Amino acid sequence: MKVILTLIASLFLIQISIGQRISKEDRLILKKKEDSLKASAYIILNGRTTEESLVADSQFTRLLVKALKVKNSFYYPFDSLITISKLIPPDSSFRIITWQLQLGEDKTRQHGAIQMRTQDGSLKLFPLIDKSEFVERIGDTIANNLGWIGAVYYRIIQKSAFDKTYYTLLGYDENNARINRKIVDVLTFQNGEPIFGGPYFSFPNSGFSQKFTHRYVMEYKKHAGPRLHYDEEEDMIVIEHLISESGEPERKETLVPDGDYDALKWINGKWVYITKLFTSKLQDGQAPVPNPIKENDGQFNIKEMDKDLEDVEEEGTTTGTDSTTIKTKKTKTKKKKGE
Numbered sequence: 001m002k003v004i005l006t007l008i009a010s011l012f013l014i015q016i017s018i019g020q021r022i023s024k025e026d027r028l029i030l031k032k033k034e035d036s037l038k039a040s041a042y043i044i045l046n047g048r049t050t051e052e053s054l055v056a057d058s059q060f061t062r063l064l065v066k067a068l069k070v071k072n073s074f075y076y077p078f079d080s081l082i083t084i085s086k087l088i089p090p091d092s093s094f095r096i097i098t099w100q101l102q103l104g105e106d107k108t109r110q111h112g113a114i115q116m117r118t119q120d121g122s123l124k125l126f127p128l129i130d131k132s133e134f135v136e137r138i139g140d141t142i143a144n145n146l147g148w149i150g151a152v153y154y155r156i157i158q159k160s161a162f163d164k165t166y167y168t169l170l171g172y173d174e175n176n177a178r179i180n181r182k183i184v185d186v187l188t189f190q191n192g193e194p195i196f197g198g199p200y201f202s203f204p205n206s207g208f209s210q211k212f213t214h215r216y217v218m219e220y221k222k223h224a225g226p227r228l229h230y231d232e233e234e235d236m237i238v239i240e241h242l243i244s245e246s247g248e249p250e251r252k253e254t255l256v257p258d259g260d261y262d263a264l265k266w267i268n269g270k271w272v273y274i275t276k277l278f279t280s281k282l283q284d285g286q287a288p289v290p291n292p293i294k295e296n297d298g299q300f301n302i303k304e305m306d307k308d309l310e311d312v313e314e315e316g317t318t319t320g321t322d323s324t325t326i327k328t329k330k331t332k333t334k335k336k337k338g339e
Contacts, residue, residue: 021072030076033067038080045083050104057101057111072121087156089167093117098152106177110150114194126194140213142197149196151183155230161269170228178253182228184216184237184264203273219252226257237264238277
């Protein structure tokens with residue numbers, strides 16, 4: 001209940017900020033541009049062909065930049081863009097916008113941008129260029145916005161240590177036809193420039209120390225849907241443990257959740273890995289069933305995404321969304337054709 005009241009208060013303050021900072025004329029301009037963006041965003045996700053989605057993605061990117069150039073656009077929520085992730089940290093210093101583009105059955109790319117809050121309402125924007133397909137070890141890479149390890153972010157966690165602010169991003173990547181990913185990445189700013197990744201993870205006695213040095217990456221069987229979410233009450237990132245259903249843990253396409261949980265706890269400027277968070281496992285039939293965050297028409301189900309605010313499977317607001325199972329409409333259609 002406390003979290004819900006805080007969310008309502010935050011949304012109320014956002015509406016006040018919009019009214020105070022954006023002129024009536026600019027609000028009308030932004031509303032018109034939002035309508036155009038909504039149409040392109042729908043086609044990105046639901047295009048009949050890859051080419052159609054690519055054209056829509058290009059149109060969306062150009063339209064988004066034009067919209068963000070409107071004075072004080074930072075305070076405009078773009079609420080109708082329900083297939084686009086828009087996260088703002090508690091200090092409201094920036095907004096990170098991400099979305100996904102599927103290129104055929106075996107390739108997915110993420111696009112995005114970071115919009116900084118400015119005193120005069122002008123636009124300061126950092127495009128996010130997904131380079132993950134060219135990186136061999138994404139768990140130990142540090143990169144700026146031009147070498148971004150792409151993900152659609154569903155939660156942002158603000159932490160501080162040693163007089164520095166850290167923004168932890170929980171993201172989802174529908175990577176290829178066999179494997180999905182969930183990623184825990186840490187965003188910092190150095191001389192005003194965004195930096196993704198860093199020595200902010202510790203994995204004592206876990207066997208991960210040589211694998212994930214600069215971000216945590218969960219890879220698993222397509223549509224397996226393991227949980228990776230932030231528990232506000234416990235102040236931990238809870239991670240569902242994975243096992244290989246064929247006894248081959250090196251084959252990521254065989255990894256599925258086993259009902260046990262690990263966690264990451266922020267301690268002295270690092271996310272420290274904790275194994276066996278709970279001492280008992282759920283028996284067959286007792287595990288919570290994830291609610292899909294998309295409707296049958298491929299649109300995001302915001303009500304289901306919001307439920308994680310009440311410690312249910314999904315979560316989603318202008319300040320964070322947690323997606324356990326994301327399936328694009330094109331993926332579903334192609335799967336049916338192949339059956």
